[in-house]
Amino acid sequence: MIDFRKAQELVLQRAKSFGTETVPLGQAAGRVLAETVRADRDYPPFDRASMDGFAIRYGDVEKGMRRFVIVETLLAGYVPQQAIAEGECYKIMTGAAVPGSADTVIRRENAEEKNGVIELPELPVEALPAATFPAPVDPRFPWRPFQNIARKGEDLRSGEVVIDRACVCTPPVMGLLATLGHINLKVERLPSIGLLTTGDEVVPAGDAVSPVQIRNSNRWLLESALKNAGAPVVAWDHAPDDPALIRQRIEAFADKDILICCGGVSAGDADYVPGVLEAMGAERLFHKVAMRPGKPVWCGVSKEGKIIFALPGNPFSCLVNMTLLIAPFLRACYGLPPAEPLGLAMGAPRKKRSPLDEFFPVFVSGSPARLTPVTLNGSGDIRLGRQANALALHPANEDDLAEGAMVACYSFV
């Protein structure tokens, strides 16, 4: 029986990309970018006014001028008609390009405008908003060159690498790609996943159920967890506890990139899944991980080199294996760095229940953030779903956890 970290390592060693494909921006949200993205031009692409106000020549205020004639109003997107000369200014709006003839933007509220002319009052330096005004270069007056101007290229230079590694297309990344005009994206191809639930006692959720049967919940739990993890289940099937039928169903999934089985992996008389997989020539990476719940998990690689996860059938076990093995495997296949657990403090004590690494559901909340264990009555308890928002680790080598103890916290997928 191996440690869960060792199990993760063995699984991650088998991670590889499922190839790439090109999708339009409108279909890229949530996908993983698989190409280097460079700036197509400088950003900002021009000297950009970051405030509404007046664009002047700094040299003029140095010479003592405080009165300027407005020669033109510049809105965002507009090209100026003329350059300004001494004593002239532009009225300029946030987002507009500051013409080369100007080099300083005075905020609208810091000037008096009347009949096409502005006057700059002799404001004390302290009266000006510190935010856009770190320190005047000349102690005699509060303005400085290029104030309230985002300089062309100060964020990015044309040709500069903006994204150089695998990266999820989150909302800000989507905005970034659109900004750069990057509208056809090379992304990681999604694997096709075949999901096989097993068990004589399991009936479809919509069917009549006898007193000794249970409904198939893992299909729905795993399908939605895999969807959240960025890899949809494309084919689902169910097999009774019959080695021949299990084999037949698995063979029907031969064209899938990933096989996930659920149920029948322990040491009971009807736990045929690992045996069937090994009889089919799959190489076992491990069977059983020293953790609770989820211990009976089997993991291997088919003759064709495809990864197979065979999970124990109780729902919480599925969720633990999904969080610890399958989601990290998918991230690694996509080239993403591991999602490291966060260290957070326990909001209540917790008793040790076994000599294994124990994962328990928690609700993360508060300030400072604390973990509240969600009490379950065994790993088959269906209450889990209502309350927990993450999974925490009670390590094998630690005794009871005291309130305030720091533990590793894994987000649910």
Added chain:
Amino acid sequence: MIDFRKAQELVLQRAKSFGTETVPLGQAAGRVLAETVRADRDYPPFDRASMDGFAIRYGDVEKGMRRFVIVETLLAGYVPQQAIAEGECYKIMTGAAVPGSADTVIRRENAEEKNGVIELPELPVEALPAATFPAPVDPRFPWRPFQNIARKGEDLRSGEVVIDRACVCTPPVMGLLATLGHINLKVERLPSIGLLTTGDEVVPAGDAVSPVQIRNSNRWLLESALKNAGAPVVAWDHAPDDPALIRQRIEAFADKDILICCGGVSAGDADYVPGVLEAMGAERLFHKVAMRPGKPVWCGVSKEGKIIFALPGNPFSCLVNMTLLIAPFLRACYGLPPAEPLGLAMGAPRKKRSPLDEFFPVFVSGSPARLTPVTLNGSGDIRLGRQANALALHPANEDDLAEGAMVACYSFV
């Protein structure tokens, strides 16, 4: 100018459900459940073996019996053929129903099986796994009644309320609903959102762009953020900075449940959006919030009673307003409790830049979890998207933040 908490309050006062609809389980992942869910039967629905082993009568071991004849093997889903009598046992698998004639399950590894008969060795109590064995009732031997049996109804009683409030259909909730046979679900209807971006300088992301123009990034940022927040944009349009055209586009969105405008909300000469909205009879809830970035946001309610968010046009401002106003509004409309920020410690010091509440992008990581501020060169910096995974608050009433200072951290949508 109001505080962001006051702005949230004003927005949340206008939250109301968009109605409900019934969807099949297969379409419910991520939706918000809008009905009370009760247990259709006891859970577990039968006395369930939680280990592979042998089901005996506790009374027999009390009498000193240690040898039992296996009369039947019970697999999950099977109904026994006969009751056991004195000196008899079932071989039983995890998940199988324990017949009424038995009341104790001995783990497979704690008995010796040979030729259809088992022998219970006189194990010392300490040798048994503590996990399933809190304390023997009789100090003379290690077994106890109902050990390794999850009792019928111990998790839930038939008719008991399982979910009694709005609840997102996360993977464990999906599993729970399937377990209960709840395959047609009443969920909150998704609002239809109309998104109007504005600005003369803004061109579609795929179009040629002049030196003074920028590409429309907010459309993509907001569409994917709204999708993540559980409310897809159903119609998008763009208007130049022209009051008549802005009005026309807004009128075309009259049938939408929510209007989101982006750009043209500040005090510049081309910032027409609030004026147009108010001229159309919209009631202003607020214009400008004392926060940075995102300050110029306008929010109101149309004559028809529909909420309107008019966001400033820089991408980080959009994200801040999405996180602080729009996502909380949607949660409230769905009947979900507010997603409270987590209190986490700064991993580095941060200088105060303005007298307002400042939101800054952070990367949350490590043990103990810490916030690393992501350095931006102004709120228009396109680097934001690559690195940050949350938003933190530098409160107006606090000076520079020291390393280790506790701040409120808001997950990005």
